[in-house]
Amino acid sequence: MPTHVALAGATGLLGPVILAALLAAEHKVTVLTRVGSMAAEKLPLHPNMSVRQVDLADAGSIIPALGGVSVVISCVAASALDAQNPLIDAAVAAGATRFIPAEYGLDSANPKAVLLPIIREKAATQTHLRAKVRETGGAFSWTAIANGWFLDWVLQSTDILLDVKAKSAVRYNGGDVRFSAALLSDVAHAVVSIIARQDETRDRLVYIHSAVVTQNQLLRYAEEKDGRKWTTSAKGSDELLREIWGAVDRRDLGTAYTLVPILGCSDLEYGCDYSGHDDNELLGIREMSEGEVRGLVEGLL
Known part of the structure; x- marks a missing residue:
């Protein structure tokens, strides 16, 4: 069933592949770009896609762009991994029910991996997501993807x-x-499958290769x-x-x-x-x- 999805980071390495997979699955997609960014010029025109400019560091700026959105997907760059909390907070405030963070890599549940830079930031994002699940009584949920x-x-x-x-x-x-290791197209396929299988993928890390x-x-x-x-x-x-x-x-x-x-x-x-x-x-x-x-x-x- 088509779902209204918001995607941050649609013009990086993985984002365009996920965007194409979402549109091929007939989902409605709101692409979130930074205020003043020219990134939208790189995106294909599609009747099921719209673009909203927001300040990704300010939840108040993001909330209006998430009206009617059920799933929020983050594909932000590695340098912004520790700054996903405003996007998460906006998703909760707007009534979104699933958040897929910018994970896409190593096993952040591994006790040695989580001590490394970049992985510890991903783990901190999961901690914030778990707190939001508790605060909403389970109305909000998340799924992260480990793909090597x-x-x-x-x-x-x-x-x-x-x-x-x-x-x-x-x-x-x-x-x-x-x-x-996973092909970019398979990571995108996993994202689409998570949207379709939310009960089985709720509040956990999923592993693919x-x-x-x-x-x-x-x-x-x-x-x-x-x-x-x-x-x-x-x-x-x-x-x-x-x-x-x-x-x-x-x-x-x-x-x-x-x-x-x-x-x-x-x-x-x-x-x-x-x-x-x-x-x-x-x-x-x-x-x-x-x-x-x-x-x-x-x-x-």
Whole structure:
């Protein structure tokens, strides 16, 4: 059944993919952009979509834009993860019944992961969401999504796991750690499925992946396609932790936010393998075959 949804962060990495999936599912979408932003010019025209400019730091500015909205979805940037509370407060005040925060990554319920920058901000947002559930007597609810890496993005748009131009790779913790990863389109599919299955996804973190892979597996596919061995180096968790906290001390949050998922997806103690407790079946996520994963890697070369 079509639902009125509000989406903040519709022009970033994940936001446009979620917006397209919502519109394809015939939901009515109100896109929230910052006052003075030209972001709306990047958006496709659609009869079921409207755009409202708001001050995302001021709940009072947001509330009027949420009239009739049932579900609020946040796809704000990593730098704004600790500033989602006004959007949550506005959602509650406007009568929205479900909030999906900007989670989309590591397992924020893992006791080691939650100590890391970016993950601790996500956990703090969940604490605020739980408080709102209590305050409203359960009239308000939330769902967060853990999906590991964005698999297509990390392979196609970065050199984090495979440096295609240099024919090299930094093998993290030996490269044999299994980690969950999801295609951007599958994360968007999960969002649409959460809207359809609100009872089963209420007030919890859901886990999805398109594939569970290792870095060495991806490297092997690349080398076999390329017909030669690539240059590799090594880095472990201790070194990554030093680099993360060094970046935080320098207030270089961009570097810290890049390193955190590298650590979290290369060390099983951070809960990077969602096998055995994933919600793929519930949310209709089909796991990729080995051939499909190989094809994704080969498409880089």
